[in-house]
Amino acid sequence: MPELSRFMGMVIHMYYDDHSDPHFHVREADNICRIDLNGNLLDGNISLPKLHIVKRWTALHHDELLNNWKSIRNGKQPERIKPWQ
16 A cells, blocks of 8 residues: 555555545545545545645646546556645
């Protein structure tokens, strides 16, 4: 599970063996959720303020997230993405 970014107590990562539509995972303390590349919560738990931050971060880095999804699907190492600032 390559880590793409880390900020505000959250870790953003993608799995090599995911088979659904492009998405990433957010881990925050004991909460884990899946977010699509449009910033929508697919499942899991995350606080509403953190979800808003992740949505804005996703919009800023959509192309990088999509490129990483494609890289991972091809078995390649993804690139790190700048954290929320």
